[in-house]
Amino acid sequence: MxxxxxxxxxxxxxxxxxxxxxxxxxxxxxxxxxxxxxxxxxxxxxxxxxxxxxxxxxxxxxxxxxxxxxxxxxxxxxxxxxxxxxxxxxxxxxxxxxxxxxxxxxxxxxxxxxxxxxxxxxxxxxxxxxxxxxxxxxxxxxxxxxxxxxxxxxxxxxxxxxxxxxxxxxxxxxxxxxxxxxxxxxxxxxxxxxxxxxxxxxxxxxxxxxxxxxxxxxxxxxxxxxxxxVAKFIGAPAMNIFNLSNPKIQHDFGVSMGEHNPVLLGIRPQYLYLNENEVKGVEKAAFVDVEVISSELLGASRHIKCKYQDQTLVVETASHDATVKGIVRLYFNNTQIHLFDENNNTITH
Amino acid sequence: MITFKKTAVSSLLCTALLSNAAYAEQVEITVSSFPNFNQVAEAAVPLFEAKYPNIKVKIISMAYGDHHNAMTTALATGASLPDVMSVEASYIGRFAQSGGLESLNKAPYNSGEFTDQITPFTLPQATSSNGELRAIPADIGPGALFYRQDTLKEAGVTQADLIKDWDSFIEAGVKIKAKTGNYLLANAVDIKDIYIRANLKNGEGIYFDKDHNILVNSPRFKEAFRLAKAARVAGIDARVGAWSAEWTEGLKRGTISSQMMGAWLGGHLEDWIAPDSTGLWRSSQLPNEAFASWGGSFYAIPVKAKHKPEAWEFIKFMTTTKEIQLLGMKEVNAFPSLISAQDDPFFNEEIAYLGGQKARIEWKASSAKIPTVVMDRYDESARQIINDALEQVLEKDADIDTVLAEAEKQIKRKARRR
Amino acid sequence: MNSITSQSVPHKAPAKKGNFWLRKGNKIAPYFFISPFFIIFGVFGLFPLLFSLYLSFHYWEPAAGLAAMEWVGLENYIFAFQDDWFQKSIYNTGVIALKSGIPQHALAIPLAFFIHTSFTRWRNTVIGVYFIPYITSTVAISLVFTTLFSRDFGMVNQVLTSLGNFTIADMKVLSWIFPVENIDWTRPEYTKDMISFVVFWRYVGWNTVLYLSALQTIPRDLYEAAIIDGANRYQQFRYVTLPMLKPMAFFAVTLTIIGNLQLFEEPFIITGGTGGIDQAGKTAAMHMYITAFVESDFGTASAISWILFMIIAGLTWLNHKVLGGSNH
Incomplete structure (x- = not known):
């Protein structure tokens, strides 16, 4: 040793x-x-x-x-x-x-x-x-x-x-x-x-x-x-990352462009939910509305690919959510989002 | 019986062809040959075609060994045989014996009409055991002793000392070695080779007599071995083999002061071995009244040849025309087998390379004295066995009587099929 | 499935007339197309083989034609076995095969290993240099070597005697190891060594190339594992390289056995076709050639060739036992 x-x-x-x-x-x-x-x-x-x-x-x-x-x-x-x-x-x-x-x-x-x-x-x-x-x-x-x-x-x-x-x-x-x-x-x-x-x-x-x-x-x-x-490399499917230049995104995720001046926002596909009651740890879950593009079944889970503000986003969900189509609402816990500065480094809350 | 029938049929056929020859259209005959014997034929072809406009001659040449191997195979299979086959002396015994060649002393060839004009010792070489002449000699190689006149003079030795007898030869060698440091001969084995060929009784071959009895365990061989050994002990041989680099270089520099070989060696010396030694070399007959031949070439017609009459015309032209025979002498030093050619004034000319010596006359004189040697198909095996035996004597001091007795046994075993 | 069968067009009978070769059901055409191999193999492979076997039971003076064959049973074989010339030629062949064969492989393997590990840029050039003798004409090689080994004028003797006569203070200090007088390399005691040397020199490059190609197939990982396992360079060679070369060694040694037992060109030219003094350089293949073409005994020569074949087959089998064990 x-x-x-x-x-x-x-x-x-x-x-x-x-x-x-x-x-x-x-x-x-x-x-x-x-x-x-x-x-x-x-x-x-x-x-x-x-x-x-x-x-x-x-x-x-x-x-x-x-x-x-x-x-x-x-x-x-x-x-x-x-x-x-x-x-x-x-x-x-x-x-x-x-x-x-x-x-x-x-x-x-x-x-x-x-x-x-x-x-x-x-x-x-x-x-x-x-x-x-x-x-x-x-x-x-x-x-x-x-x-x-x-x-x-x-x-x-x-x-x-x-x-x-x-x-x-x-x-x-x-x-x-x-x-x-x-x-x-x-x-x-x-x-x-x-x-x-x-x-x-x-x-x-x-x-x-x-x-x-x-x-x-x-x-x-x-x-x-x-x-x-690291955020993208670890975890499958990879973390969804959005550019915060769009005010709508800033608003949806409740990001305040404060002292840290975040540039990118990330959220893991596992932390986006189709039902509000699945969101744990907060009284009132935040949400975004997205349009479903496609979905693939991976046995125990399903990956749903969506369009959100001209960007794509992936949600991992339990497989019995069979046929999700059209506009859906995704719920999430606001504390589970990651913010990155202009050097791609994480801004700690 | 079958052979007889075949011969009879082919004879008839030949007669028929011969009689028709005058009316025949132009025929091409092939002549297979080997260097540099082929040069004589090539030089002669224009003359031949001028004389026989209906016959065209095509000459095919291969290297010496390849030619004879190819002819062996051709005779074996009866395929791709030439109309005229050239055969060298080393192979003539076996080829003459084989039955694949026409008997030229019979009709329609009847060579008997002219064979008395040919140097007599060569004919038996080409004659089979039942007396059929299977090839016609085209050139011969009378043996001669070439020596360096200047070296002899320096050592105080004369030609007579060299050729009186073998003991005198060896004694002269010792003197030359002491005075000049040069060797008298290339290899002691040469003495053995001459001695076993010399003074053969009628009906004797070198190793076998005409009844295939083995002759090696005899006084002739014992004396040959004794002399070779004596020469080796005296230190007068350069211990090199003929045609090796050491041999040619030795002759060129004169460190080897004599060489016994066919008369044609003179041409080789002059042309390429020692071209700068003009006037230094001389020729004489072999020591101890020995007469031997080195090489010689023959023409034969295969039994399965296609144009036998034309082939026969060609052979006669090559072997019995004085001008052609002299042409061979001038072209490649091929010593004429035709006696009338040997009587030409050309033979009286002085040879500048040999210090103005009229050597050709001497060679002619020796060729008349060369004994008839019986050839045997096991000669080659016997030669090898005898050389191995002599090697034992020269290098390992083996007893002569013992090795020759052993050699006799070996030859007997080798020559198992008669 | 059903729909396919129902839709298929009823089988149309082939037109009776038309191209013979393309006609369906032609049973001859396939054989015609594969016949070239069999014809060539038959004429140039099988026939000579069987004919020589047939010949080995006969006495045949070839110049007398095919009709002169005479059945003698096993006599040719018995004679060959009892013939001291044949025995001697087998002995010569064996000695030359060992003296040239063993050094060939003993040198080729380390040499290949050395080239493999030490050369990068000049590697192909170096391989080429070693390979040149293999593609050079035997005649040229043998002539060069006979010149080099010439007694009075050869470079080998010049070098050796100049070393032997090297003098310091009137003492020939090296005379105990080098000769002071020219050596006659045509002497029977040297003939086999000289031939072996030429054969060795000629084929060492060929074997090096064989081993080199085998070395290139050994994965780097194995050497790295051996390094980690504490094997030094020699141990890597001994425990990784050598065992991994075994299949190639089997192949190369087999080729050497076959090649050396059939050795003909080199001794033939070096000894001027005679086998040398005391037949010291006469190999079995040369003996066979001389028996056939000098002594005109094709039957015995065929028997010798079959004996030789059996010896080669036996040794190859033995080699298979020793080296051919499967590893992979």
Whole structure:
């Protein structure tokens, strides 16, 4: 177990900066998820920590130690790759034990460690198989076993679930979470899937174009997005954002153009309701009138696309609201709106 | 019986064709050949076509080895055979034996009419074991000893010392080596090659007699091996193989002071091996009264050829016309097989390259003395076995009697089909 | 479904007259169109194969024509097996195959690994340089090498003896390792080494290209995983690269086995077609050629070729056992 610290970490390929000035403190045993769209530099950051990529600027500390120039093996980290990167010619047992062999761990000790990990991951009956004879989920577990067997101080996951189908992904999420509880090691997990991030992370780091947009718990990230990027990136469907230049909108949402001078307004599709009594927490719900354009059913919920003051707006509602047509009235709680200034940053109430 | 019938039928056919020849329209015959024997034919074709306007000649040439492989295959399958086939001396024994070639000493060819005008030793080479002449000699290669006059002089050695006998030859070599540092000969194996060919009794081949008895375990071979070994021990051979880079360079620089080979070597020396050594080389007969031949070329008609009468006219033209035979001598140093050509005044001319020596007369004299050698189809295998055996003697000090006894056994095994 | 059938137009019988090849129900046309392969394969593949098998049970002096074939049963095979020339040629072939084959792969794999990891910009040029010998004519190569290895005028001897005669204070300090006099490379003790060297030199580039292409298919991830697992460069090579190269190694070694056992051109030209002094450079394929075209014994030559085929098949099978185990 160890803390991890990035200070002014930067990476560029030639003149193209990929990671810019990242500062981040990760505590012992914390589960951190680096989340962002593809190309945001999250994988590069992880690979710099792993030692697979050189550092262009700044420092990385693991525990108290500066690891900038250390070989991966000296950093005492373990990594699970997106492709699992299992050695195809080795059995499960050899795959898991390979690092121990390189570290010259005694054979008896090695067998013990591998057996323990296999037990923990329910791989015991598969120890003699080769990767080609395993299912996707089993391969994933072998990759985790390979990482766990060395009891590293930091676990790195590079989009480990993206090769699995949706159902397996859910199950593996639980297993990863359970593993983290059991071993209590620092985990740094890279993904572009916000569901994984929300369910797994102690804290989420949102990255965009090589910069950190926000660090916070899943709840903080969802409820208090720091800026429009985070607000739009987290949550599905994305938050509705309107330009406040239209006085009608200002009036409808009861926005006073006071000292903060808000420019944009946002409200999540989940916080717009078709019935007034669904609005909780206020005596009198505010409302807007909109025209329904289309609606799509997603099983348990329905997304209704509406036209509001020349802008589109999406409402998520329970599926039994079958056929909504024409002009409808949407109710909402005035405290659940987000206001952003001209720099797209959130104005705190 | 079947063969007899076939021969009879084809003979009849040929007679018929011959009688019709005068009325025939123009015929094209193909002549397959190999370098540089093909050059003689190419030079002769205009003369031939002028004399026989009804016959056109097409010459197809392939590299030496390819030509003989192609002819072997053509005879095997009976397809794409030429009308006139050129055959080199190394292959003539096997081809003559095979039955795929016309018997030229029989009707309608009747070569007997002119074969007495041809150098006698060559005819038996082209004769099958049942006495049929299957090809007509076109040129011969009488053996000669070429040596560097200047080196001999420097070492105080004379031509007579070289050719008196083999022991004297080796002794001369020792003197040359001591005085000049030059080697007398390229390879000790050469002595063996001459010795086993020389002084053969009638009906004897090099390795086999006419009844296929193996002759290698004999005093002739033992002495040949002894002499080669003596030359090697004396350190008078350069230990190089003929036609290697070391060999040509040695002859060019004079570090190899003599070479026994066909008379045509003179042409090679003058043309490209040692063109700057004009007047330094001389030719003599081989040591110890040995007479041997190197190479030689023949013309034959395949049994399945299409234009046999015309082919026969061409062969006669090439082999019995004095002018053509001399043409070959002038073109590519092909020594005439026709005796009347050898009597031409051309043979009395001095050769400037050989210091004004009238060497052709000497070669002619030797060619008359070359013994008739019985050829055998296992000669090539036997040659290889004997060379391997000599190698054991020269390099590994093996006992001569033992290796020759062993060689005899090997040849017997190789020559299993008679 | 029903509506479709009811609407379909009644089947129209094909016109009796018209293009023969396009007529429906023509049973010959398909065979005609696929016939070129079978005709070519039959004439150039199958017939020679079967004919040589047939020939191997006969005695045949080819110059005497096809009628001269004579059935001898297994005699040709028995003779070939007992023939010390054949045994020697097999021995030569084996020695040359090993001496040229093993270094070929022992060098090609690390070389491919080196090129793969160390070159980016000049990579194709470097590969090209190594590949040139493979596409150069054997005749040219062999002539160049015989010139290089010429006893008195060859560069190899010049370099070696100049090192051997290197003198410091009147002492030939290097004479214990380098020769002081010209070496005659045509001596039987050197013949096989010289041929092996030429063969090795010629095919190492080809094998490098094969291994290089296999290296390019190994995912980067695997190396990264190995790095994380603490494998050093050698361990990455030993535990990731080598096992991943196994399928290609099987292929390349098979090609080498087949190629080396059929070795003909290089020894033929280097030894001037004779096999060299004491037949030290005569390979099995050369022996077969000489038996056929010099000794005119096509039957025995065919038998030799079939024995050779069986040896190659056997070794390929063995190679499959050793290297061909499926990994993927």
């Amino acid at each position: 160890a803390s991890v610290q990035f200070s002014n970490l930067a990476k560029s390929y030639g003149d193209t900066p990929i990671v810019k000035e990242i500062n981040l403190d990760i505590d012992h045993g914390e589960f951190i998820v680096l989340l962002g769209p593809s190309g945001c530099g999250k994988s590069t950051t992880l690979r710099m920590l792993a030692g697979l990529e050189s550092i262009s600027g700044g420092d990385i500390y693991i525990g108290e130690e500066l690891v900038n120039d250390l070989h991966p093996i000296e950093r005492n980290i373990a990594m699970v790759f997106q492709s699992y990167a299992l050695y195809p010619h080795m059995t499960v047992e050899q795959n898991i034990g390979f690092s121990l062999e390189n570290l010259k761990v005694e054979k008896a000790e090695r067998i013990k460690l591998v057996t323990n990990v296999a037990e923990m991951l329910e791989l015991t009956p598969l120890l003699d198989r080769k990767p080609k004879d395993l299912s996707g989920g089993q391969r994933q577990r072998v990759a985790m076993g390979r990482a766990m067997v060395r009891s590293p101080e930091v676990f790195l996951f590079d989009e480990p679930l993206s090769n699995l189908d949706a159902k397996l992904r859910g199950q593996m999420r639980k297993e990863i979470k359970a593993m983290h509880k059991k071993v209590q090691t620092t985990v740094i997990y890279v993904t572009h899937d916000q569901v994984e991030a929300m369910t797994l992370a102690d804290r989420i780091v949102i990255l965009n174009e090589g910069k950190i947009e926000q660090i916070g718990t899943p709840k903080q990230i969802f409820d208090q997005p720091k800026n429009t990027f």
